[in-house]
Amino acid sequence: MASKRINTFKVVFVSLAVVAVGFIIRTPWLPIRRELKASLGYPRDSLLNFTELTAEYGYVSEEHEVVTEDGYILTMFRIVQARNCHQKKRSPPVLLVHGLLQSSDSFIDSGPNAGLAYLISDACYDLWLGNVRGNYYSRGHTRLDPNKDPKYWKFYIDEIGYYDIPAMIDHVLDYTGNDKLNYIGFSQGSGTFLVMCSERPSYCEKVQLLIGLAPAARQFNTKSKLFRTLTQTFEVLEGPLENYGLVEVFSKGAVSQEFVAFFCQLSHFTGKLCEQVLDVFDYVDSSHLGSITNETTRVLFGHFPAGTSLHNMARYGQSMKSKRFEKFNYGKEKNLVMYGSEEPPRYNLSAVTAPVVCIYGSNDGLVDTKDVEWLVGKIPNVIESIKVEDPLWNHMDVTYSQYTSDTIFPKINEYLLKYTSA
Template sequence: MTSKRLNTFNVLFISLAVVAVGYVIRTPWLPIRRETKTSMGYPEDSLMNFTELTGKYGYISEEHHVITDDGYILTMFRIAKAKNCHKRKRSPPVLLMHGLLQSSDSWIDSGPNAGLAYLISDACYDLWLGNVRGNYYSRGHVHLNPDKDAEYWNFYIEEIGMYDVPAMIDYVLDYTGFEKLNYIGFSQGTGTFLVMCSERPGYCDKVQLVIGLAPAARQINTKSKIFRTLTQTFDKVEGALSMYGVQEVLCKGAFSQEFVAYFCQMSDFTERLCETIIDVFDHVESPHSGSITNETTKVLFGHFPAGTSVHNMARYGQSMKSDRFEKFNYGKEQNLVIYGSEQPPLYNLSATTVPVLCIYGKNDGLVDVKDVEWLMSKLPNVIESVKVEEPLWTHMDVTYSQYTGDTIFPKINEYLLKYTSA
């Protein structure tokens, strides 16, 4: 078993080396055309966008565009009509936010019987799904070109929390006419909400319930050696990468993503290897076998990774070295210039006054139990903190497991009902 995991680690390390330089390599044949992928046997679902994929399974979705205060153009989706909801939608609306390197597609990749977007909309909630700056749905800007202007990529969770999350909340409330909404965030999707509450006074008052799924704040206890090494490497080499014009990483359509998507559907062997890679990335000592199906694995790598900035990845590397939930650390001298102090300021977790439900897994190697418990101890209005009963529940299970309907959705639905009108 140790030898098998070591071999997998070596394959993954080589793959990550490919990933790390993947965005630098540009060729005329990338991204591979959809027609070509179809002829090569790629799963149909992996080639579809959000509206196409939900439409295939009988759901009608709308595409909306939001402009942030700093000019980023974000794409949101709304499931306007759910296949299995045959009555009036509940109110207020629900905003569902993805994690790092994901997009709204992550909530539907596991199919209509397991994807949280399907389960929530089938329960007759007015569901909206966000996409933060830098992923393939949200690469627009009013005057910056993400392919030419390095300034576009000068962001991390600070800007996502300061601008993206508030803009999406405002848009949903303005569009629907409600004063408040319910918010569900996975990993980074919760961390950026905490940033918003700290840095944008009054915005917590626009939310009546937050459900944090494996919430990411500080990550000093993260067990994943792969994630720790990758992000801390970005922290060390960010300056060098910037000199060579590399500000965007792990994006859809680049060599790295295209390679993984192709590799994972080549054969039964590569499919199984990709499943093992997910476990190793999450540093799962006891894999949750069968939780993420073969078909879902092939589909998700058609949409993942979805892209972000080097600066954001570097910030995650820092979060594993500090026992504080703090802003970007530029070093003592630069911190004095930017912040007026040698240490970066803390995010004010006590500003998250909205009721919080937390759901997390014991077998999560990316957002460790100790860090979740630390975070819950800092928030002033935690109404319940729930450890998933399944002891093998992992980080990636949250979005991709076939068992979400039995494991985490019942608790999500219980609290949405408490904070929802029929």
């Protein structure tokens, strides 16, 4: 009986390892050249980078390079000229940060009538967009080679909050000459801001407003079975996978991403299947199919998933087992070495002194309403917590829905105006 269990485990492990390799491996023929994709009929927007895609719709963007204190090279974008803003830009600047497995492209993939980057810049805000370590825009380092050095990938939200968010804030403030900025974070983009305030509270004082869109802190009540199973599998297999050198997951240009991008653009039918996959990933109620259009689906899979570390995904697996918002749990013995206690330390949410606005959906299968409400009860300066009126509004709708201009942007604009001067 024991030998059967061992053999079963081996089969499962090998299968999962093969899947993981599909998410990681880059071959000489990947990523597929842009010219070949264009000849195969890929949507043009799915082939363009941030500056190219915004230019396609009449926006002018700049690319900025930022180096963190621990040597990670990040790419930021600034929309310097919006298509529909014909007045002086408002002050202070706005920093918009993406969620897990995304990039700055996620805020423009739904097009100029719905993408949050377009809507915010059209309202004449000085908009900056960040890209955290490990995605395809920020896959560099001053010393480490991400293709050869596993040490590059030993990060999770703690390092993103401690190094990346402060580095981006400093760059925006230094470049623009402002003392403070307004911050908008989606999902992980909010969670890493909370980490920053806990670990480096002086940076929280550089932000005069946080707008948290489906803010991801504790995720104990996450309902997405697919996301829960995936992340907790990575948690269990992190050690063995690391031993095989599999430390980067869901990277752009890997076998799986290239296949999904190809499949989703084949036809209207395959595009619909990909929409349903997004809804299954988001879990709760997929009866509002159509919120994310077929065109957007075909475009977004050209930029998504954008890549992260195995260690980061394992940490998300842990977050669904704990009622605390806490650091990585290495086990009692290693925790004693790392932290001086058997349990990992909690992040200090009382240090989030900036005014906070939370916007979330009741149909969100990744960041459950119970966890948002728990978070709101822990943060000292919540101005308003807003549940989107559409009862079917889910997690991925925040970046990809065709209805963002009617559902969430009015509240975003309302609060940005309150904390902005013309």
